[in-house]
Amino acid sequence: MQKKKHIHTSDKINQNHQIPQSRGDATPSIGSASIEDAVKLIRSIAPDTKIETRYIDESDGYTLGAPVVSKYDIPGFDRSTKDGFAVCAADTQDASPHSPVRLTFSGSIQNGFSPSHTLSRGTCMTIATGGALPNCSDAVVMHEHAHLNGSCVEISCPxxxxxxxxxxxxxxxxxxxxxxxxxxLRPQDIxxxxxxxxxxxxxxxxxIIGILSTGPELVPxxxxxxxxxxxxxxxxxxxxxxxxxxxxxxRYGIAWEGSTDLSNMLCTAVSECDAIIISGGSAHDERDRTAEVISKHGAILLSGLSISPRKKMVIGEIQGKPIIGLPGHPASVYLLLLLVVSNLIQVMKGSVTHGLLKEFGIAGIDIKAHPDREYHIPVRINENQIIPLxxxxxxxxxxxxxxxIIHIPQGSKGVKKGEILEVMDLTRIRSPNHSPVHEK
Amino acid sequence: MQKKKHIHTSDKINQNHQIPQSRGDATPSIGSASIEDAVKLIRSIAPDTKIETRYIDESDGYTLGAPVVSKYDIPGFDRSTKDGFAVCAADTQDASPHSPVRLTFSGSIQNGFSPSHTLSRGTCMTIATGGALPNCSDAVVMHEHAHLNGSCVEISCPxxxxxxxxxxxxxxxxxxxxxxxxxxLRPQDIxxxxxxxxxxxxxxxxxIIGILSTGPELVPxxxxxxxxxxxxxxxxxxxxxxxxxxxxxxRYGIAWEGSTDLSNMLCTAVSECDAIIISGGSAHDERDRTAEVISKHGAILLSGLSISPRKKMVIGEIQGKPIIGLPGHPASVYLLLLLVVSNLIQVMKGSVTHGLLKEFGIAGIDIKAHPDREYHIPVRINENQIIPLxxxxxxxxxxxxxxxIIHIPQGSKGVKKGEILEVMDLTRIRSPNHSPVHEK
Known part of the structure; x- marks a missing residue:
């Protein structure tokens, strides 16, 4: 099971971003990594999951761990795609509506298993859609172009x-x-x-993704x-x-009692899971605690992101298992799961897909942006009109x-109403139209 | 549990299409119902499923059977969205960078449960993101605009x-x-x-959808x-x-032995399921057998569709349960499941969604159509380029x-390369780029 890692990417990001840049006591330390950096890093450290055998009926959404090879010729016999008459094509060459060719009717091919028939030149047999062609037959004349007349079939089209x-x-x-x-694998593939x-x-x-929450303010x-x-x-x-x-x-629940509690829960999760996601408390000291505990047992590879609004995200590794520290705010968690963590799961599953698929929509209002910053903005989609939340x-x-989520890259001053935009979306299920609470 | 049926639609279609129009012995009988007719009919006969209680963690993708009402005010207390100082806004009105307002520092709000504090005018307390504001405080000054200096905090911005x-x-x-x-319900809703x-x-x-297959040519x-x-x-x-x-x-397996076999299997399935899908054999007599067995136990409501290529579809009802007869060809089955049967499942689940969502793509080649016909064409999507299969x-x-699947309505002569098209898609997982076998 050869790993296709790009270790250099990881090393480079590690060098650049390992030490969080502090901006004074009160402000959370913010790194300068972009979402793209975070995705590259996370794809490079994602361990493969093991390969298992599954019955196809329970394989929808799984990623193939090995190519699938056809064992047989399919369908395995020449098969009719129409209801009509099996013929030797050469026998029909002179056929026309005004001067039909006459072939001797020599019986019917039953659908399903039937003894092997052989067609003599100048004869034909009825055949249904899906039927096996008799030997020496190489074409089917549709019913519309044939007329059974006693023991003779008149073919009006070659x-x-x-x-x-x-x-x-x-x-x-x-x-x-x-x-x-x-x-x-998709339903049609199955x-x-x-x-x-x-x-x-x-x-x-x-x-298997271990999930931990931290924060003294949390209750179940x-x-x-x-x-x-x-x-x-x-x-x-x-x-x-x-x-x-x-x-x-x-799920491993909530770490209330500070670093020791989190540390113990994290060690258990690392021993039982393939990767861990810790969602942090909302306060500053709480966010630092996650990084501190990861450092104690492993290494911090990235800390902080440069996107707007600032997202505190930590990526680390313990015993070769990726550890992701997310902020406390659910909307930020959602955004970082879709933008970054989705890539972790894709790589672990061996999928060739890179990130989530995008679709087009139309900006429903002007969306302003500061050219110095990169934006990932949660949006509503209402009949292809995109409205930022x-x-x-x-x-x-x-x-x-x-x-x-829409992306406005650095350097852009934003998007005008009516412009076409790409939206990243996971479920394609739209929120109802009549919920304008958070529109601006 | 009031049913929202439009019985008149069903009746109308029933009247118009109950008797298949024969076009001679050899050609399958074709009705003149459109996909739209079939969808209307199927939505009108879909029975509601029962309402059940589910733990939210296992409710993704389910449809709410009753509105969800908030039991509490949320968050339940005034909450800070920044790390900074809780203040009475009125105390800060004269603040500016050159002439900061001085407030008396009166302690810290801990995140999580803490005794109720009350702020006196002229004082302030440190608070972290997520912290509960003390009584009589109505705003937070961000750390960037405040400086703790001994027992005094200098506020530089109102x-x-x-x-x-x-x-x-x-x-x-x-x-x-x-x-x-x-x-x-979606993950974010949970x-x-x-x-x-x-x-x-x-x-x-x-x-619960019962699934039967018919056809003497079938093996497991x-x-x-x-x-x-x-x-x-x-x-x-x-x-x-x-x-x-x-x-x-x-699944109920394959009915090999003609009408009796199918009839028995169908009765069992009707007694155990909410709706039944029968996929027919490929031959003409096999398709008629399905309609015959449905008629024996219930009623045929629609037979045949006018779309291209001709699809033989039967919609019936036995003991108030919808029975759908599909053709044998898997590609036709796929198309009719997405276009028609998806609506049945949506209505049974009580969903307000109507049909599958569409996304935009660009015609990768010219797609010709005959104006007399309506087309639903399976397509590949390669980086938003749409290629018919x-x-x-x-x-x-x-x-x-x-x-x-793309739709070309009656009256259209087709679509030119480069035109924008709507595509209906279920999985949003793309087939690999390098598989041009069936392109034309």
């Missing part, structure tokens, strides 16, 4: 060899690669595999917060997104209206 | 009431509808629900076909698509390259 048939290996040749390694007699596939196991979602406390949201958000991205979430930090309900 | 805070009910007010009935302390939701149960996918036989593909395709659409597939009947491998 056919060429191969007309209205599928050749015995036209769907697939034995030994041909049907699907390459790295292909994500149908194809069944049709080709391939009922099990070698796929990458789903990566079904708890009752006192003044100053809030419900823990991120582990639910991260779990559901991991499942959507084809990973298995494994207000980004008041800490509002959970922002996510209710979030349908995707 | 704030207004509400600056840098979230009000106690700004995220949600107790009693407010957070999500309406019919909303499909995060929001957790944050609002809602850990269970009322959702529509997944519909893991069987070994003899000459003239092919592997049963459609039940795998339909199962995987049902799961993707949020339904539970229930060849449609040779019976080739299973067509599906390997199929990324979506």
């Amino acid at each position: 056919v060429s060899p191969g007309d209205n048939i599928i050749r015995r290996d036209e769907d697939a040749q034995a030994g041909k690669i049907l699907f390459p390694e790295g292909r994500i 149908g194809v595999l069944a049709g080709f007699g391939i009922c099990t596939v070698q796929v990458r196991a789903m990566p 979602a079904d708890g009752r917060p006192s003044r100053g406390e809030v419900r823990e949201t991120n582990s639910y958000l991260i779990s559901a997104l991991c499942r959507k991205l084809g990973a298995v979430p494994n 207000s980004r008041k930090a800490g509002l959970i309900s922002l996510l209710t209206h979030c349908d995707g | 704030v207004s009431p509400g600056d840098n805070i979230i009000r106690r009910d700004e995220d949600a007010q107790a009693g407010k509808i957070l999500f309406p009935e019919g909303r499909i 995060g929001v629900l957790a944050g609002f302390g809602i850990c269970t939701v009322q959702v529509r149960a997944m519909p 996918a893991d069987g070994r076909p003899s000459r003239g036989e092919v592997r049963e593909t459609n039940s795998y395709l339909i199962s995987a698509l049902c799961r993707k659409l949020g339904a539970v597939p229930n 060849s449609r040779k009947a019976g080739l299973i491998s067509l599906l390997t390259h199929c990324d979506g």
